[in-house]
Amino acid sequence: MKSIVTVVLRLVAFFPLLPFIATALAQNAPPKAPVREVTDTYSGTRVVDPYRWMEDTRNPEVVEWMKAQNAYARSVLDRLPLRNELLKRLSELSNATISISGVQRVTGKYFYFKVAPGENDRKLYMRDDLSGEERLLVDPEKLSDAAKRYSINYFTPSQDGRYVAYGISPGGSEDAELRVAETATGRDTGERIDRAQFASVAWLPDGRAFFYNRLQKLSADEPPTERYQKSRVFLHTLGMDPEKDAPMFGYEVSPAVKIEPALIPFAATIPGSPYVFVYLTSGVEPNVRIYTSPLASIGKMPISWRMVADFADEVAAIDAHEDELYLLTYKNTPRYKVIRTSLSSPDLTRAQVVVPASEAVVTSIAAAKDALYVQKLDGGIGRLLRIDFQGGSAQAIKLPYDGAISNVATDAREPGVLLRLASWTKSPTYYSYDPMRKRLVDTKLVPPSPVDFSGIESVEVKARSYDGAMVPLSIIYKRGLKHDGENPTLMFGYGAYGISIDPNFNASLLAGLERGVVFAFAHVRGGGEYGEDWHRAGQKLTKINTIRDFIACAEYLIREKYTSPAHLAGQGGSAGGILIGGAITERPDLFGAAIINVGVLNALRAETTPNGVPNIPEFGTAKTPEGFQGLLAMDAYHRVKDGVAYPAVLLTTGINDPRVEPWMSAKMAARLQAATTSGKLVLLRIDYDAGHGIGSTKRQRDEELADTGAFLLQQLGAPNAKSAARPNK
Helix, strand or coil: HHHHHHHHHHHHHHHHHHHHHHHHCCCCCCCCCCCCEEEEEECCCEECCCCHHHHHHCCCHHHHHHHHHHHHHHHHCCCCHHHHHHHHHHHHHHHCCCCEEEEEEEEEEEEEEEEECCCCCCCEEECCCCCCCCCCCCHHHCCCCCCCCCEEEEEEEEECCEEEEEEEEEEECCCEEEEEEEEECECCCCCCCCCCCCCCCCCCCCCCCCEEEEEECCCCCCHHHHEEEEEEEEEEECCHHHHHHHEEEEECCCCCCCCCCCCEEEEECCCCCEEEEEEEHHHHHCCEEECCCEEECCCCCCCCEEEEEEEHHCCCEEECCCCEEEEEECCCCCEEEEEEEEECCCCCHHHHHEEEECCCEEEEEEEECCCEEEEEEEEEEEEEEEECCCCCCCEEECCCCCCCEEEEEECCCCCCEEEEEECCCCHHHHHHEEEECCCCEEECCCCCCCCCCCCCCEEEEEEECCCCEEEEEEEEECCCCCCCCCCCEEECCCCCCCCCCCCCCHHHHHHHHHHCEEEEEEEEEEEECCCCHHCCCCCHHHHHHHHHHHHHHHHHEEEEEEEHHHHHEEEEEEHHHHHHHHHHHCCCCHHEEEECCCCCHHHHHHHHCCCCCHHHHHCCCCCCHHHHHHHHHHHHHHHHHCCCCEEEEEEEECCCCCCHHHHHHHHHHHHHHEEEEECCCEEEECCCCCCCCCCCCHHHHHHHHHHHHHHHHHCCCCCCCCCCCCCCC
């Protein structure tokens, strides 16, 4: 009887959706979406939404429509003649290079993520010193099975290096569970703390307890917009029940510290410092509110917190050495400066300027035993300064070549600094600066990539935007490129949160470069290439600048005959969905194709999603007239017009995405498919074992790149799409 009931229920659920599946299986066209208009009124303006019903992704009709769309996309992509060839080449390239990331140095020990050739996902490793033997600490593949795949989100070693806390999540969801491993043996201590997506672990000096951020536990009837509200910092002692952990800081924890529900608290400790710091952040703005308290006061409730900096002080980061507190601030200096005050008696009104503002943007500070190390971005090139604690002026550290600096790491108990250096054409190297010998030393943590970029060139130019702003543009291509307007070209842009697109070596690009594809990176407003002014010039009501800067860069590539509209594609992901969605709806004639990855495409509705409220400071709110106008202007979904010849579009999303709802891509796909008159493909590709891409495996990334590359080469009419010269074999 049970089996019969099961079959009947499945048929009842399936029957109304047969037209979707039948259309997908026919492989002639994507399944059409029913139009069910919903009208909203914002500040007196009526806005019609034809596909609001898709926002309920638990609705069986939505589920099956999306599955049918993905089935159709797969039927098209799998038949592309270059798809399998590209996948093979991409697998060769991704497996040729060892990937090392997130390196942290603690008491001479090194902890890092690594993906070795032939491996599919990153694992957590450590060394007792640079010459020591590498040891595997956490292998997510051993936690995975056929039903559920796990990946590592983050890790933080204890101050003595005895333990390492890490986050593990299923299916690329980033919905991390916090666990702890003993580094000497790899033994799992048994800690299991859920709702730890942004744990930001801060260990106490004794190595037996740590602070962490935990999201609130929602009841079944609470709206999804509450997911990231009212989080708190807790203190956990190894071996204790996390449900009994006491909150130390956060929403309604201390009567003396009022905290808005949307602010996210994190804790930080510095080895050797007698203080604990807590930060309050919106999650998207660069400035933070900072409090401090003696570590000795922890456990004595209520804790007495002293404010060091408020949001109005526009402080982005701090570090400390003995009783000196260093702060990175953009107050009255949009390209940032470094100031210093007393840690025991902080007074920012009397703080001393340590690194003054200049044309270069100060991007980070890190205190070691010997000096403060300051990272700068100078016209896209990384610079590093050393400021000795014993006095003297800032000294520039000579780098082996011009490139991008990242992963700057110090230990307050040890001299020197660790950094990663890379460029568009040089694979990354981790260097350690030795202050005694005054030189950088290759740590040998990662060997040079065998992927040969010797035949590849890169140039840095500037494109004049519609209002006269000069927008940096990086262009990468195969040596000997002809400026005949015939080159298939892919231009990427982002432009949000003050995040810069820095030069970075990507071996996978060679699969396109060797076929004559030109890659370009537009450093549009909204990013951080020129500091906070550049960021603010591309957010909220100025977000149109982000879109038009991208258009200006496209026009530059066409004018200089790198390419032409028929051979040009644009790409943007996440918040970059606003950029590419806006570009193809404002200037559909300028692009032959577009790739939109996990894109914010229905900005007007973003505020209704779990991650929407935290993003109000970046994009605005529909609850005010100005906010509504800004969001409507950046909403690509509502910019689509019937009867327009749009370029070919491939939209990709992950069903477990915690940052951008998959229905945004679904609604945009439906709208474009119904509106376009070009006859070009509009495909919706869905990965049902992925999220925002952060937890995706190497194979998943290669598969998506193969789909993207084959789609673009077909749509852009690449003349040499059927063969490729391969300089490295």
